[in-house]
Amino acid sequence: MSNYIQVCDAEKYYGNDVNVTKAVDRVSFQVNKGEFVGVMGASGSGKTTLLNMLATIDHVTAGHIFYENTDITELSEDALADFRRDNLGFVFQSYNLLDTLTIEENIILALTVHGSKKKEIQKKTEKMLKLLGLNEVRGQFPYQVSGGQAQRCACARALVNDPKLLLADEPTGALDSKSAQILLETFTKLNDQMKATILMVTHDAFSASYCTRILFLRDGKIFHELVRGSKSRREFLQEILDVLSLTGGELDHDE
Numbered sequence: 001m002s003n004y005i006q007v008c009d010a011e012k013y014y015g016n017d018v019n020v021t022k023a024v025d026r027v028s029f030q031v032n033k034g035e036f037v038g039v040m041g042a043s044g045s046g047k048t049t050l051l052n053m054l055a056t057i058d059h060v061t062a063g064h065i066f067y068e069n070t071d072i073t074e075l076s077e078d079a080l081a082d083f084r085r086d087n088l089g090f091v092f093q094s095y096n097l098l099d100t101l102t103i104e105e106n107i108i109l110a111l112t113v114h115g116s117k118k119k120e121i122q123k124k125t126e127k128m129l130k131l132l133g134l135n136e137v138r139g140q141f142p143y144q145v146s147g148g149q150a151q152r153c154a155c156a157r158a159l160v161n162d163p164k165l166l167l168a169d170e171p172t173g174a175l176d177s178k179s180a181q182i183l184l185e186t187f188t189k190l191n192d193q194m195k196a197t198i199l200m201v202t203h204d205a206f207s208a209s210y211c212t213r214i215l216f217l218r219d220g221k222i223f224h225e226l227v228r229g230s231k232s233r234r235e236f237l238q239e240i241l242d243v244l245s246l247t248g249g250e251l252d253h254d255e
């Protein structure tokens, strides 16, 4: 369980000696296999920078990030591209699907890129279409389906290769509240049934209440952590709201 993903004294500074922004300031934490971790914080607190470092998109200024025994801060650009393709899945606010391919083909594409065999591709695609409730729209193009369905397709595509970590940056940001709820329930299902390990950045307490643990960032540092444990989602939401109200955090969604 331990040593799955470890962030050790990670720093990201922007600017120069005279004018430096500490976007992420000596952050350390670990993510266990099968956890659904939320990262919360006000605008500018460093959430996206932290996610991008874990995503191998941004380089750390100092510190180390381990995925099991691999220190990604030591990898070359080529090795990083391979690592990203083989180990990470991404879901962004904008769905990033290919408009010229159907929902089904968008999922198949992710498997083709990984060089899977035809039978395996069919089996995995069927499983994801079913799990994410996309069977009815499998032949439609992204512009013909709802935002929620498009985002669930993005999730299917991100998870179809069993990544070590699914990284989601404000995945509900462009969705209406009903579609957002369905997506978050889908994340919970993927976390429970596929044991997917998820790290989700959000500034929304409602979204965060679906996580199993939440890291709160302020000025690039983790200043608080909440664990859901056996609490109901509603109780956990209240706990999150209490932390945010004590720290003057911003909210844009309440139940």
Ligand SMILES: Nc1ncnc2c1ncn2[C@@H]1O[C@H](COP(=O)(O)OP(=O)(O)OP(=O)(O)O)[C@@H](O)[C@H]1O
Residues within 6 Å of the ligand: 014, 015, 021, 022, 023, 041, 042, 043, 044, 045, 046, 047, 048, 049, 050, 203
């Ligand atoms: N490329 C960059 N160059 C300079 N400063 C940057 C850059 N990217 C981020 N920053 C700064 O780093 C800090 C953290 O930014 P980051 O985008 O990680 O915050 P965030 O919590 O994700 O904010 P938001 O919720 O608004 O997306 C901010 O002060 C931001 O202005």
